[in-house]
Amino acid sequence: MRINLSPQRRDDAIEVVKAGDTLTINGAPFDFSALPDGASIPAEIPCDWIAGPVERIAGDLHLTLILPHGPDPSQAVAFPAPLVNPPDGLVALPADPAPAADPIEIEEETANVDG
Numbered sequence: 315m316r317i318n319l320s321p322q323r324r325d326d327a328i329e330v331v332k333a334g335d336t337l338t339i340n341g342a343p344f345d346f347s348a349l350p351d352g353a354s355i356p357a358e359i360p361c362d363w364i365a366g367p368v369e370r371i372a373g374d375l376h377l378t379l380i381l382p383h384g385p386d387p388s389q390a391v392a393f394p395a396p397l398v399n400p401p402d403g404l405v406a407l408p409a410d411p412a413p414a415a416d417p418i419e420i421e422e423e424t425a426n427v428d429g
Contacts (some may be wrong), residue, residue: 317330
């Protein structure tokens with residue numbers, strides 16, 4: 315399997331789980347096991363995360379997934395390498411760490427110790 319990634323500025327997230335020729339994308343399974351060698355499924359697959367056709371070339375599935383990223387992606391996210399033969403399980407997609415939350419400022423009252 316070869317998964318190309320197409321980076322896109324988005325605020326949502328993607329989770330992909332692979333099991334053989336089945337990809338479960340954000341909980342929705344897509345089984346490509348019946349796709350014969352040399353065939354393709356057009357880009358009209360009912361999935362907002364699959365960009366373009368899904369093809370089987372020399373026995374391997376080839377597809378492109380949208381890779382969402384924030385406003386300032388790292389080089390690894392903005393220009394991701396294809397994922398070639400990822401193992402079954404949760405697919406490790408390139409991602410930037412979540413931005414750190416701003417520290418919460420606590421105003422302290424001065425204690426009246428004079429009574």
